[in-house]
Amino acid sequence: MAGEIRIVGLDIGTTKVAAIIAEWDGSEKPKLIGIGTSPSEGLKRGVVINLEKTVESIASAVEDAEMVAGVKVDSVFAGIAGDHIRSINSRGVIAVSRSDREITSMDVDKVIEAAKTVALPMDREIIHVLPQEFTVDDQSGIKDPVGMVGVRLETEVHIVTGAVTAAQNIYRGVKKAGLEIEDLVLQPLASSYALLSPDEKELGVAVLDLGGGTTDFAIFFDGSIRHTGVVGMGGKNVTNDLAIGLRTPVDQAEEIKKVYGSAMTSLVDSDEMIEVPAVGGGEPKRISRNVLAAIIEPRMEEIFSLTRQEMKKSNYYDLLATGIVLTGGGSLMEGVVQLAEKIFDMPVRAGKPQGVDGLEENASSPIYATGIGLILYGAEQIREGKVSSHMKGKGWFHKMKNIFGQYL
Ligand SMILES: Nc1ncnc2c1ncn2[C@@H]1O[C@H](COP(=O)(O)OP(=O)(O)OP(=O)(O)O)[C@@H](O)[C@H]1O
Ligand SMILES: [Mg+2]
Numbered sequence: 001m002a003g004e005i006r007i008v009g010l011d012i013g014t015t016k017v018a019a020i021i022a023e024w025d026g027s028e029k030p031k032l033i034g035i036g037t038s039p040s041e042g043l044k045r046g047v048v049i050n051l052e053k054t055v056e057s058i059a060s061a062v063e064d065a066e067m068v069a070g071v072k073v074d075s076v077f078a079g080i081a082g083d084h085i086r087s088i089n090s091r092g093v094i095a096v097s098r099s100d101r102e103i104t105s106m107d108v109d110k111v112i113e114a115a116k117t118v119a120l121p122m123d124r125e126i127i128h129v130l131p132q133e134f135t136v137d138d139q140s141g142i143k144d145p146v147g148m149v150g151v152r153l154e155t156e157v158h159i160v161t162g163a164v165t166a167a168q169n170i171y172r173g174v175k176k177a178g179l180e181i182e183d184l185v186l187q188p189l190a191s192s193y194a195l196l197s198p199d200e201k202e203l204g205v206a207v208l209d210l211g212g213g214t215t216d217f218a219i220f221f222d223g224s225i226r227h228t229g230v231v232g233m234g235g236k237n238v239t240n241d242l243a244i245g246l247r248t249p250v251d252q253a254e255e256i257k258k259v260y261g262s263a264m265t266s267l268v269d270s271d272e273m274i275e276v277p278a279v280g281g282g283e284p285k286r287i288s289r290n291v292l293a294a295i296i297e298p299r300m301e302e303i304f305s306l307t308r309q310e311m312k313k314s315n316y317y318d319l320l321a322t323g324i325v326l327t328g329g330g331s332l333m334e335g336v337v338q339l340a341e342k343i344f345d346m347p348v349r350a351g352k353p354q355g356v357d358g359l360e361e362n363a364s365s366p367i368y369a370t371g372i373g374l375i376l377y378g379a380e381q382i383r384e385g386k387v388s389s390h391m392k393g394k395g396w397f398h399k400m401k402n403i404f405g406q407y408l
Contacts, residue, residue: 005382008065009374010058010076010179011187012170013367014043014213014236015329017057019065020363020371021073022356026383030375032358033071035368036064045232046082046187046214048169051176058177075180077378079370080127080170081187081216083232084163089132090115093154101149103136108146108153115157125167127186128160132224143223158225160186182378182387187211188218188228190373193380195325195351196220204321206311207351208340209370210330212236215303219316227314231306235330238299245295246276246287257333262293263300264335293335300336304343323347327369 004023007030011018018037022030038061042054066072092115096103116129134142136150145153167184174181192207201220209216212235219227238261243253256276262268270290277284311317323346326337331350340348352364353372363372381387 006071006073007375007378007382008062008073008076009190009371009378010062010078010174011190011368011371011374012043012048012054012058012078012173013040013211013370014046014234015211016040016367017054017061018368018371019058019061019076020368020375021065021069021071022358022375024379024382029355029357030379032356032363032372032375034065034067034069035363035371036061036066036068038064042173043213045234046211046216046230047084047163047166048173051169051173054169054173055176058173058179062177062179073179075182076174077182077190077374077381078170078174078184079187079190079374080162080167080184081211081214081230082162082166083214083230084166085127085160085186085216085228085230086124086162087158087160087228088118089156089226090118090159091154091156092116093152096150096153101151103145103148103150103153105146108134108155111153111155112157115155116159118159120161123164124161125164126159127162127167127184128158128189130158130160130189130225132156132158132226133222141222158228160189160228183381185374185377186218186228187370188216189225190377191327191369192218192220192225192373193376194353194355194369194373195327198223200322200325204316204319206320206324208307208324208326210234210303210326210328210336212329215307215328215330217307217311219311219314219320221316221319226316227311229307229310229313231303231310233303233306234328237303238296238330241295241299242292246285246292247279248276249279252277256292257296260289260292261296262289262334263296263339265290265293265297267335267338268293296333297339300330300333300339301343304340308344320346323349325349325351327351327353327366329367331366 009020021034024030038057040057042050094111134145135154204221206219215231243250272289353369
């Protein structure tokens with residue numbers, strides 16, 4: 001399509017790989033044209049442990065999305081997560097370079113570069129350097145200093161790092177599936193693009209992704225990301241608890257959890273009975289839904305309590321004025337919002353991905369928040385001229401220049 005570029009979000013999750021293709025003409029919202037998913041079997045707690053299986057899942061999800069969209073894709077924005085992810089805040093300071101003291105975008109790049117020089121062990125690499133604010137001489141709290149006048153430029157940034165091997169295995173998996181990576185993006189950061197409003201980010205909010213293998217969060221305040229963290233536990237743990245507690249096969253436990261599960265016993269009527277198939281095909285048992293909730297609740301409580309502990313490691317926990325936005329498959333469970341409100345003692349809402357056109361009912365499930373967020377993150381990067389691979393291609397460069405003439 002003339003004047004449109006394609007953006008692909010590839011969410012390599014612990015339970016599913018989702019590939020989402022969008023077209024964008026540079027206007028406000030990218031338009032979804034295809035979604036493909038495939039069960040993911042090569043990951044554990046957010047990290048690739050079996051490359052072959054991961055490649056198969058990626059290839060299959062992307063093929064499905066291509067079929068729906070009727071186009072072929074060659075590059076993606078991919079997510080990264082796992083309990084190897086760490087984040088720190090860092091500062092950088094430089095002297096403004098021009099003799100008339102006007103701050104240029106080169107000064108901004110330089111000061112961010114300066115903030116990036118933190119001692120990093122050999123086995124870790126930087127995934128994001130996210131500027132929070134700038135200080136020009138003694139004036140702090142500046143979002144964009146370009147064009148201002150000053151002698152000293154300072155910045156505070158949020159640095160996200162990950163294990164080199166974990167990142168490399170994602171690169172390999174995507175490459176082996178025949179695709180290029182435009183950028184590797186922290187999953188909860190990506191999700192935040194699809195779930196949070198600018199107002200929420202300004203006033204203080206956390207996005208909490210209840211995934212299959214991990215529970216990830218990112219805290220925003222004053223418009224910028226302030227703290228990120230991971231708890232290495234998720235929906236799979238809940239399913240395993242049920243399989244053991246009810247003595248039923250794991251795939252049955254998964255189904256029962258999705259249909260009848262509740263995160264709060266107090267919300268379930270104890271008269272409500274369900275049938276549970278036995279391991280090895282014996283006589284099915286009848287149990288009360290209350291029993292189910294009694295198995296789920298303590299695990300969800302544990303996940304939320306550990307998350308709260310992680311969140312409290314930053315000073316921003318007490319500044320979450322608009323509370324917590326839940327996402328990921330786990331947010332679909334009955335009672336999960338109420339339980340989270342109880343444990344975190346603040347307002348909680350279940351988020352639905354937004355910000356793209358062509359969202360049919362199916363695509364607005366929270367399991368697609370990361371994939372859709374990756375597209376929105378990608379659009380922002382392209383708009384700001386920060387992704388290089390597209391720019392290098394001859395045709396692409398001209399196309400981009402036409403669309404984003406004012407930015408390039
Ligand atoms: N209706 C539901 N009720 C409860 N749990 C659900 C429901 N639907 C999905 N889940 C759970 O959500 C999890 C999958 O969520 P999601 O697709 O967000 O994970 P993922 O992205 O594959 O994993 P991760 O982000 O941890 O790598 C599974 O554990 C699944 O059991
Ligand atoms: Mg996920």
